[in-house]
Amino acid sequence: MKVAKFGGSSVASAEQIKKVASIIQDDSDRKVVVVSAPGKRTAEDTKVTDLLIQLGEDLINGEAYQPALDLVLNRFQLITDDLNITNQVVQEIKSDVASIISSNYSDQMKLEAIKSIGEDSSAKVVSEYLKHIGLNAAYLNPKDAGIIVSNEPGSAQFLDESLDLLYELHKREEIVVIPGFFGFTKEGKLVTFSRGGSDITGSIVAAGVKADLYENFTDVDSVYCVNPSIVENPKEITSLTYKEMRELSYAGFSVFHDEALIPAVKAKIPVSIKNTNNPGAMGTIIVSEKEVRGNPVVGIASAKGFLSLYVSKYLMNRELGFGRRLLHILEDEGISFEHTPSGIDDMSVIMNENQLPIEKEAKIIERIKNELHPDLVYTERNLALIMIVGEDMDSTIGVAAKATEAFSRVNVNLEMINQGSSEVSLMFGVKEEGVDVAVRSLYEAFFTEA
């Protein structure tokens, strides 16, 4: 059994939904389908979920919500018209919205319920169309599917008991179409995942049914070895491991949020990234363990917006617990960090800039001064991290040499180098203005040279 998840662009229009149907028809193992809400049809278009958020906010603020609702209704009307199926879904949206409005729900619950309409209607449309073309298909509500979540509106976590319930899907004859993005608490309350949460639904369902493959259909042919907005037409990655995927996602470039993969990762389900618009393309497969060893480097990721908190104190290394006490202060202030490169008498803590806003900085520096009596403490902002990722790097001498040479060639100074003993990744810190040119130089070094 395969679980196929289709993203927003894959269900953005009737034309796209026809491609989805054809993909499902093509492989009888595709028995479970998860869909997003209709996304953008063009760059200027608005996602249905954004229309719904507008609708919900207008409603809560006592403003006119009808314009936003009309846009949503028109969108689905157009889709059903073009698919030549009944507009039952449009009627249901109207009555759903009316009953939400007249309910005694809290504002938050109203918003949650309204936000879920995009995925829910999308699933109804897709299942309707599958039936229309003669397939045995059925819409399945997340509650009936068994997606049980924690009561954290907007960032629900799925509960493990979902898995056994989802396994029951094996008993279904039909192709079931499940809306992504939301689940229900044990008390039956509708709660959404974080934005992009349809990927989470897909991953949970794949884990629950113990799928042979979790197919994630998007609008790109594959995962690229470097961000296409930095390097033109970069090479595709045909296969990478979960660990590599996670390291790549971490530093900013990703097809989907790596956390969405967790349930599938834990269940060791292989994940395939495919293109709805070009389903014949090989795509990228994400596996637990790599079978074929090739280029030691599979990808290069980069992200801006980091800062370094630098602390130096003569004879720091004689002070048992200095590092621990520094990290304790940060933890105490709710600041999480990424890395802690250190010299003998100094230590830097690299963190995301959002962890230490300017207004909080003075307080932290004051605490460090008072509690640790350093000789020097300061922050350096506007840092970017670049990560070179590959599980085979540990066995290949010269990756670091090639990488540092690539930085040197384009005159980008290294503020930080961090390589732990795992050696799945090699991390570099540079000033933000140098990051793109460095990434291009690294790409050339690892992917285009003989």
Added chain:
Amino acid sequence: MKVAKFGGSSVASAEQIKKVASIIQDDSDRKVVVVSAPGKRTAEDTKVTDLLIQLGEDLINGEAYQPALDLVLNRFQLITDDLNITNQVVQEIKSDVASIISSNYSDQMKLEAIKSIGEDSSAKVVSEYLKHIGLNAAYLNPKDAGIIVSNEPGSAQFLDESLDLLYELHKREEIVVIPGFFGFTKEGKLVTFSRGGSDITGSIVAAGVKADLYENFTDVDSVYCVNPSIVENPKEITSLTYKEMRELSYAGFSVFHDEALIPAVKAKIPVSIKNTNNPGAMGTIIVSEKEVRGNPVVGIASAKGFLSLYVSKYLMNRELGFGRRLLHILEDEGISFEHTPSGIDDMSVIMNENQLPIEKEAKIIERIKNELHPDLVYTERNLALIMIVGEDMDSTIGVAAKATEAFSRVNVNLEMINQGSSEVSLMFGVKEEGVDVAVRSLYEAFFTEA
């Protein structure tokens, strides 16, 4: 005013002491002299301090101590004979030892007093000889000089109040000769510094008198840019900063223990490393701040005997406090660490192998497993650290590239790379068997290539 400290080889024989006298005579600013106990005259010789330790242990264990005492007496008799001065010092050693033996001192105090005889007698001989050649000189006991220390036998720490007392040396007309290696507690108890403690005395005295220069006379022309036992005839370092010196000393290669420098460092006294046997050689000067910027790399240091404790846990970076809790366990067990390179889901702690003996390892790993529930935890032993040091490295693009290329060229794999934001040093971890070949390759890259 200059403070000149002469090491054991500089006062090992009459011939050497004549060189010392000539050096002192040569510069009227050399008003304060600190001396070690006579060291080895040949590779097979025994240091006077080792003879004294033997004497003390024989005495305490109730064994015959006369043989060791005779060796000490003979040594000084020979020196005074060859210098053509009275053998008063020999008589004083006899009576000092006799009074220590008949005292009601504890065994530890007896040992401390006996250990101090080498430096004390050496200072007496040198001052005697200076007077003999017509200089105005005087032996000065550390108590009278004002070297006040903590009551930690064998590892005394000097107390800050020494500094003001030592400044009074400016009032002396004579060249004062002070024995190194020991001081007195406020209660008047003789306590020694750690082994090699004459460097500490020299450094304290230089700080106390606010010397223009602290000259440390040894038996090498200068500090070398790499360990001469690894690279033949390495280049000399003419000037380096305290910070560079400290980084170099840290990773195993040093002329003297970097900690001895602390008092001089704090007082911002420049330190000159000179050769008693070749006082005309330029030597190496250690300063607070570098004036001339040259080769970005001043030296390469290496040391064996490190291990890496590797811990990985999926989603580690989401767990606020994970790193702090790991370091807390180590601190709790009294283990100090050097560095903590980290990936996203893993963290390594690099430490000296003596911090985690094999027999302690199982307990630590057990604690980490129980308290942090990692996916994986293990140690990797037999690691060596290599440090490339230079304060100008931060402004020079390409140092990392040159260094990693040097490793790659000799096929030595990098287990770890660590560069913090201070950028005074760049640290590499390699397996021990590769360290020497890597150091030679780095030396070629940074010091012999055009």
